Amino acid sequence: MNCKTLLVKNQMLELNRVVAYLDELGEEWELSVPLVFSLNLVVEEALTNIILYGFDDQLEHTIEIDFKNDLDQLYITFIDDGIAYDPTLKEDPDISLSTEDRQIGGLGIFLIKKIMDKVEYKRKENKNFLILTKNIIV
Amino acid sequence: MNVEVFKTEEYVLVSVEGRVDTTNAGEFEKTMMGILEEGALRIVLDCTALNYISSSGLRVFLVVQKKMMASKGHFSLCSLQPGIKEIFDISGFSSIFTIFPHKEAAIKG
Structure with missing residues (x-):
């Protein structure tokens, strides 16, 4: 099993570093272009939520992102020491609404749920663990 | 992200290139x-x-x-790459936007 870990600070500009990292990871693990696109999206959505809403202080925090690849599945785990928040409990937006009635925002977690095959959350030792699994079709 | 704006009397053509993400969505807006x-x-x-x-x-x-829509104007999109189209489909955006395959068709409306 391939394993890699990326540590990022709770600053939005870290996203640029994450994008470059995912491109490299995609090449190293020989992931398809659509899969790397999906990874970019779910990592950005999860990380944005953690950075923007996860902390109730002004301190610097480190967010750990673990990537694992065992040939037919890819796992991404986000670990942060922010406030307890289970995104799997968030209600899905109603995507059948008309333009006038559609809410602005609220799509991030929904996209993660739709793109990934499994989304799990755990709270352990005052940390949030968000575990995303994607089945890789070879 | 790079945005180019081309104005005529009939329409405004906006061409967006690269990534629109959390770091630059504000600028795009x-x-x-x-x-x-x-x-x-x-x-x-x-x-x-x-x-x-x-x-x-x-x-x-x-x-x-x-x-x-509120100002009774027309906003349309064209030439979505397959990955982008998929995101539009997932989020229900494909049914709230008018999407054309080519720029020429979008300009004609």
Whole structure:
């Protein structure tokens, strides 16, 4: 099993570093272009939520992102020491609404749920663990 | 992200290139709001070179669509890459936007 870990600070500009990292990871693990696109999206959505809403202080925090690849599945785990928040409990937006009635925002977690095959959350030792699994079709 | 704006008497053509994500969606929104404030009644957003969008970018698209509908204007998109189209399908955006395969068709409306 391939394993890699990326540590990022709770600053939005870290996203640029994450994008470059995912491109490299995609090449190293020989992931398809659509899969790397999906990874970019779910990592950005999860990380944005953690950075923007996860902390109730002004301190610097480190967010750990673990990537694992065992040939037919890819796992991404986000670990942060922010406030307890289970995104799997968030209600899905109603995507059948008309333009006038559609809410602005609220799509991030929904996209993660739709793109990934499994989304799990755990709270352990005052940390949030968000575990995303994607089945890789070879 | 790079945004180019081309104005004629009939329409405003906006071409967006690269990524629209959390780091630059604010900048993209500012550009689009500037065009709306000038009273544009037909805006075509050419997505030929848009190769990534996240929920922050989708949010801006929806804001523009709502404002254009309120002002009885026309906002259409064209030339979505397959990955972008998939995100539009997943989020239900394919049914709230008018999407054309090519720029020429979008301009004609």
